[in-house]
Amino acid sequence: MTKNMIMGGLAVFVLAVLSPFWFNMVTTTQAAPEPELLGPAKQAKKCVLDTYDMRTSHMSLLDEWRDAVVRDADRIYVAANGHAFNMSLSTGENSCLGCHEDKAKFCDACHTYTSVDPYCWDCHTNPKEIE
Amino acid sequence: MEQSRRRFLKVAGIAAIGLGAAPAINFAASDSHGPGAAAKVKNEAALHAERWGMVIDIKKIDDTLARKISMACHLHHNVPDFTHEVDTQLYPKTRPVNHKQEIKWIWKEKFHYAFPDKEDEFLNEKFHHLPFMVLCNHCKNAPCVQACPTQATFSREDGIVMMDYHRCIGCRFCMAACPYGSRSFNFRDPRPFIDETHPDFPTRSKGVVEKCNFCAERLAKGEQPHCVEASEGAIVVGDLEDPESDVRKLLKEHYTIRRKQSLGTEPSVYYIV
Numbered sequence: 067m068t069k070n071m072i073m074g075g076l077a078v079f080v081l082a083v084l085s086p087f088w089f090n091m092v093t094t095t096q097a098a099p100e101p102e103l104l105g106p107a108k109q110a111k112k113c114v115l116d117t118y119d120m121r122t123s124h125m126s127l128l129d130e131w132r133d134a135v136v137r138d139a140d141r142i143y144v145a146a147n148g149h150a151f152n153m154s155l156s157t158g159e160n161s162c163l164g165c166h167e168d169k170a171k172f173c174d175a176c177h178t179y180t181s182v183d184p185y186c187w188d189c190h191t192n193p194k195e196i197e
Numbered sequence: 198m199e200q201s202r203r204r205f206l207k208v209a210g211i212a213a214i215g216l217g218a219a220p221a222i223n224f225a226a227s228d229s230h231g232p233g234a235a236a237k238v239k240n241e242a243a244l245h246a247e248r249w250g251m252v253i254d255i256k257k258i259d260d261t262l263a264r265k266i267s268m269a270c271h272l273h274h275n276v277p278d279f280t281h282e283v284d285t286q287l288y289p290k291t292r293p294v295n296h297k298q299e300i301k302w303i304w305k306e307k308f309h310y311a312f313p314d315k316e317d318e319f320l321n322e323k324f325h326h327l328p329f330m331v332l333c334n335h336c337k338n339a340p341c342v343q344a345c346p347t348q349a350t351f352s353r354e355d356g357i358v359m360m361d362y363h364r365c366i367g368c369r370f371c372m373a374a375c376p377y378g379s380r381s382f383n384f385r386d387p388r389p390f391i392d393e394t395h396p397d398f399p400t401r402s403k404g405v406v407e408k409c410n411f412c413a414e415r416l417a418k419g420e421q422p423h424c425v426e427a428s429e430g431a432i433v434v435g436d437l438e439d440p441e442s443d444v445r446k447l448l449k450e451h452y453t454i455r456r457k458q459s460l461g462t463e464p465s466v467y468y469i470v
Contacts, residue, residue, distance in 0.1 A: 189402050
């Protein structure tokens with residue numbers, strides 16, 4: 067085998083292995099949605115968790131909340147910063163959607179971007195969507 | 198300083214321990230504060246009981262009131278009504294429903310169905326016409342709780358037999374186990390059949406079982422269950438373990454019956470007849 071064949075084969079191999087990168091360079095990618103505080107959430111100035119903790123572990127927080135509400139009948143969450151919240155996705159002003167009113171921006175934007183499809187809204191209702 | 202192989206290995210070993218310990222110490226330290234300080238508590242107004250129970254005075258209920266009670270419960274808990282005309286624009290592919298797939302939490306039942314063991318050839322005529330309101334009995338020894346393989350159905354500390362719809366896998370063992378037929382299965386997505394979705398309570402999804410939850414969501418806010426509010430005094434709830442409670446007073450004064458008592462499930466719903 068000649069040196070040229072080896073080098074040529076290597077070049078083809080590298081091109082093929084890195085093909086996802088080439089693909090991404092020629093196609094346009096969507097920028098990750100930037101979460102923004104809107105409506106009451108902007109004015110409230112009280113958070114359930116720090117931004118970082120919320121981004122990384124809101125799903126386990128919701129999981130804990132669900133067990134607390136359904137199993138132990140504890141429905142109020144007193145956060146580390148002393149503020150109390152209603153452990154509910156959508157009932158009342160002190161719930162998730164009560165403060166973060168825009169579900170499309172607060173939940174769906176990131177979930178769609180990351181191809182996550184949680185089934186919360188199969189049962190829970192967005193008060194804004196009920197006609 | 199004299200360098201020897203032995204000395205070098207000693208220093209390297211200590212350094213390795215130091216490097217390894219740092220992340221472990223950081224991990225332990227981060228666990229001791231932060232989100233750990235948060236607490237989950239009950240609403241101050243919440244109603245408490247050692248064991249919740251219900252007394253239904255059948256003499257005070259007529260057909261209109263029975264319908265009102267069922268409606269109040271089903272409306273607020275988003276229980277689908279399969280006679281409801283489906284909005285074909287929103288839900289184009291919805292097929293009509295078999296009547297056996299009906300979903301109900303509290304409903305009117307004839308005496309000989311509600312109390313088959315008390316049926317009698319010469320039964321007082323009036324019993325054949327009284328509307329017996331039946332619902333989940335929130336049994337002390339609930340067979341559904343024992344049957345549930347995922348603990349989606351469980352007995353709460355205060356005696357309420359609750360369901361965690363998130364956990365229900367739709368096996369329907371609980372429906373087979375319940376001697377009262379108190380449970381209904383969602384054979385299909387209930388949403389097209391809900392006329393007005395009530396925002397205070399979720400709907401269910403296809404493939405889960407549902408039943409009366411003793412209005413746990415209202416007790417948690419310090420409010421009476423919907424059926425009690427709609428019943429004009431015919432239904433009373435309270436603590437069965439508290440001798441001073443309203444239900445215990447009623448039980449003391451009246452002769453009451455429970456459904457299929459001989460099975461030993463210890464229902465918490467009593468009927469004044």
